[in-house]
Amino acid sequence: MIVLDGVSHAFDGRPVLADLSLTLAERRIGVVGANGSGKSTFARLLNGLVVPSAGSVLVDGIDTRRDAKAARRKVGFVFQNPDHQIVMPIVAEDLAFGLKPRGFGKAEIAARVDAALSRYDLAHLRDRPVHQLSGGEKQLIALSAVLVLEPALLVMDEPTTLLDLRNRNRLAEAVAALPEPVVMVTHDLDFIAGFDRVLMIEDGRLAADGLPAEVLPFYRERMR
């Protein structure tokens, strides 16, 4: 569970988010808003990549200002562009990358990597150079590289933006099957139509918060 209390944030004195107080406890939460509304900053607040200028963000009781590293271990983060998220040149190496500092042995790391790849039938990509993969494969590898770290919940920042329809649907199936709670920032309204809750951010403020059936028509109307 993530609790935001009076959260505001500014970049170089320019306010980006203002006075957000929320408790995120649902299994699937969508976040919508126009470009520049503050959605991505909101997502980055949830795992301590951005620390609020005012207020606090608590991840399962951990204050991101006091211990951002511990918060990041709890919250996995999937970025919009997998090319900018995948760190190592070979698929298996990238999945192993986050495991090494956690003190696992070589055999344990290999077993966890294989298990994570098998989750989405990606075992055949194990030894492939990342730059040879398709966009959809890269996004699923990026997701697997986060899931292998066993986060308590997942934040995804516009993960479908660069995907074609087939890969977007593949990712939707993968997300639907995840046992972990997910907070997803997206412009893909169909993707989150079945979610438990949708937040709409407008000019850095929470403009709407409720069921998709309530918030999405309101958002569509505002975007006219």
Next chain:
Amino acid sequence: MTIGLYAPGASALHRLPAGVKLGALVAASLALFAIPSTIVALAAVPVAFAVYLSTGLGLNRLILELRGPALLLCFVFVFHALAGSVEEGIAAVARFAALILLASAVTLTTPVSEMAALVERLLGPLEPLGVNPAKVGLAIALAIRFVPMIAEEYRQIREAQAARGLDRNLLALVVPLIIRTLKAADDLADAIEARGIET
């Protein structure tokens, strides 16, 4: 684009520890340049070729690997032939060709993570002097990861400019390429931190 990246396989060279391969490569380099014999240099080429073929990666891959260095070898030959003699040129080309084949065999059979781990171990004694071996290892891995990424960014910028009817212009290519690369580096730093690793 292959740029000497690790290619999976099950050859004996694939199974050898990175330290042994790198040590042998350094020893071969020193021996080739320490022994001033054209015959030794020429004999090294088929030996290096055999080592390369033992990786099981095939000739097509070899041709791809050697496309870039071929120009360098031509330059080395011309330089030595003009400054010394044709025999010296042949010997120099043979030495470089043997080394390129051996280095390719090492990089193609060694995962970047093993190479980075080796660098970390080798730099371990320098830790009291302020060197952070883990960060150096990560920097090496990232440099290799960035090569195809920058090549792809370059291709995209070039295509976008060509689509607008712009001629090839070095400045117009380099400036957006640097900006995009810096943005990618920034995003990658965020991604590394998001996985719980301090950058």
